[in-house]
Amino acid sequence: MPRDVHAQLSAVTRVYPGAGNQPPVEALGPVDLELGKGEFFAVVGPSGCGKSTFLDVLAGLQTPSSGTVTFEGKPVRGEVPEGIGVVFQEDASFPWLTVWDNAAFGLRRNGVREAEVERRVDDALAFMGLKDFARAYPAQLSGGMRQRVCIARTLVLQPRLILLDEPFGALDAQTRLLMGDEVLRLWRNTGATVLLITHALDEAAMLADRVGAMSARPGRFIEIIETGWPNQRDSSIVSQAAFGEITGRLWELLRGESMKALGHQAISAAR
């Protein structure tokens, strides 16, 4: 269990009301988790198990049906607290703004002085390798670069907890590995706590200090695995034997759950 608790979920559940005559959908929980300050935690689980709901509840984008969520000791309930940054799976860049203005969006919104905005945006773009594309529009960039724009927009706000909701889901395998390296670099440089939602077991095993394997819906943690990687790591660890062991163990845990989820989907489709 981590020593300095940064965020905590206690007996959290999320139930969606049923549409029409349908019964309510139990999407999540009960979930208990303590995120240590500065740790990198990944959540894996079968499709539709409630991973994104879990992130939304932690971020304050959804209110839990029961249980409590705290961030830095303060309750989170239906509003995103200051200090939390979220990067989504979908392309959330603003196509009407340049890369630079995209990154500056949150700072300007918060009324930060222009000199400070310039400094932080320039730093973030340099860090994300986007310096030469500052005046480009998102449509002129690849999917991976647009995702980096979104990360830069989050980064400039200096969040202490960064939530990544399958941010590389739409990218090819090689780009995902490279983006993983960048996220690790970002994590080490900022010292922020990172929570990554992903469906890719290898990605979770490579990036995280701990990986939470989630059950089929309603999502609960069936096991949390400590990877034991050193702080200074990169995508080269995929060639290590331990990496194979971790991904193997994760698949062992999730195989049955994934089949259950597939069964759910088959039943839903048959309805």
Added chain:
Amino acid sequence: MTRVGLIRIAVIAAAVGALELACRLGFIRHQVIIPPSEMAEALYGLLAAGTINADIVRTLGVIGIVIVVSIVLGFAVGLVIHALPRVRQALDPFFATYYAVPIFIFYPVLIAIFGLSPMPIVLIGVATAVVAMIIATLNGLDRVPRVLTKVARVHRLGAFATAVRLQLPAAAPYLFTGVKLSVSYGFIAVIAAEFILSPAGLGRDISDAYTDFNNRRMYALILFLLLIATVVNSVLHVLDVRFAARRTGGRA
């Protein structure tokens, strides 16, 4: 100028040249259509004499009012309806069939209420143009990616800031379509209304010239309106292409 632009100009020049030739060679009688060069000459004469200045100011002023009111009102109403799904469900059939109803049938009613002032023309113009803007606003807001709403919440934007800073620019291409339609409908409705029953304005002037068999004046005024409509639509087209190029990385 691009090759496409050159081809466009060549097509127009060829059409005008063909009409000029057809008129000059007697294929088209002078009583039906006068040569384009004569139209231009007559228009120059009218503009130089300043006799139609008051009508120009009146008509273009009314068109301007109609366009601005339709765009602002259409956007505001679209925003409200979009936020109220049940109201939208109730109104959708009206929007779908709106342009099947000849709105002009209400013009005599409006004249009976407001008299022969510009007000009935403004109202007919707005009634014609505003729904295009409402529909465009609804379409645009429907297509704002849901993730942007989440981004707004992460940045702790309120409802107004979300609408202005994210939803409005995200829906802009669709809104721009509404603007273009409102401009077109505004022009058509105002000129047509002036044509039917109005004490003044370019539409009335064209109608009078037609009744008096004054082809030179009639075609000069038609040419003037064509030029104005072309310039306005060209400006809108250029802006549209520029915005689209930004959003699509030049692949528009």
